[in-house]
Amino acid sequence: MGTHVCRKQMLRWMWRWSVCPVAVSRGHMPFCSTQGEPHQVNPSHGGQVTHRPGNQLSxxxxxxxxxxxxxxxxxxxxATKSRGKHVPSVMTALLLLGLNPSSILKIMQKCPEVYSLKGADLQQRIDHLRKMGLVEGSLQRMISHYPKIMLLPVKRVNMVSRLLREKCLFTIHQVTEILRDSPEVLEEDLAQLEYKFQYAYFRMGVRQPEMVKAKLFRLPLSELRCRHCFLERRGLYQTPDKKGQTLILNPALKDVLCVSEETYLTQVAMATAEEFHVFRKLMAREQEEKGREDEYSSDEDEEDKDDVLHRRKHHWNTGYKKDRK
Structure with a gap:
């Protein structure tokens, strides 16, 4: 109902306000004047000013x-600061989406870059999100919560969606739920995104439906690893075997991820904040040392490859000289 009223209001504005009559009083600037655009006074209308809309909203x-x-x-x-050339068409797209003025203002406050979009590009991206299964209500809430999604081209959205379906084996419906609940995933590095899935799947033994339910992709990989390893080293979590069995009852993933740190510590980890803080520092140090080892190992591999290549070249050169003799 709200969407219908908003669209009706938008259409009324588009058709009825092709000109903007405002009475001019001496010593007062008309409220609807647009900076930098000339106004024409029509004497036959008792000193009214008509404003012809251009690329800027009045x-x-x-x-x-x-x-x-x-x-x-x-x-x-x-809109003036952004110097956007298509602000009216952007506003049209947002209003036709069913967003009310307060929601639109909050979106622009969160993400001023939206002012600089083209209305046609914005509408194309909104239509594409609808095709991906984001229905009315969910679509509006997602855009209000994460307006940056309107800045992402369709190609980027398709790349993330394809990775989730083909590499992580989520269903189309599950991908839609992930995008709805965790739109930030669209800006995440694809390799890191796949690794986060693999960590939860292989290291923690969690399957796709539980990942979606626990909103796995809302949490950074470092926090996921930290909470999991803390439980594991306290004997409260165990990686399932090939048959999916464990000797202990693992807590549900949503109880590990979808709660505050305080709730996680008191109800799941049974530990103090100080213990978790110390463990977090140790984990960070371990990851840093591991990164150095991987970098050193990579350098050694490169040196070995160069050495082998050098020997082969020397052998080829020696053989060539012998053949010449």
Whole structure:
């Protein structure tokens, strides 16, 4: 119902406000004036000013869209600073999406880069998210929570979706749930994303449905590893064998990840914050040392390859000289 009203209001603005009549009083600037755009006075209309909309939104048009005076001023200021050339079409796309003025203002405050988008590109990305299964309500909440998703090209969204389906073997419905609950995943490095899945799948023995339920991809890999290893070293978590069996009852993944650190420590790990803090430092040191070892090992491998190549070249050169004799 709200979406229908908002769309109706938007269409009314598009058709009825092709001009913006405002009465001019001496010594006062008309509220709907647009900076940098000329106004024409029509004597036959009792001193009214008509504003012809260009690429910039006027305060008057923002008021007609349903923004309050304070909101309209803030939106107008943001649009002016961004120097976006397609702000009206962006506003049209957001209003037709069913977002109310307050939600749009919050989106622009979180992500001012949206001002600089092209309306056609924004609409294409919104339509693509719909095709991926994000229905009305979920789509609006996701965009309001994570407006950066509107900056990502369709190609990037498809790359992440393909990785989740083909490399991580999530179903199409599960991929939609992941994007809805953890849209940040779209900006994550693909190799790190795959490694996080592999860690949960092989190291922790967790399957895809439980990962989705626990919102696995909301948590950084470092935090996932830290919470898991802390439980493991306290004897509270065990990697399942090939048959998926363990000698102890592992806590559910959602009880490990979807809770605050305080709840995790008191109800799952049965430890103090000080113990976990010390362990976190040790884990960070271990990872740093491991990184150095991997780097050193990689350098040694490169040196070995260079040495082998040098010997082969020397052998080839020697053989060539013998043949010449």
């Amino acid at each position: 305060l008057c048009s923002l008021l007609e869209m349903g923004f309050s005076e304070t909101q309209a001023k803030e939106m107008h200021e943001g």
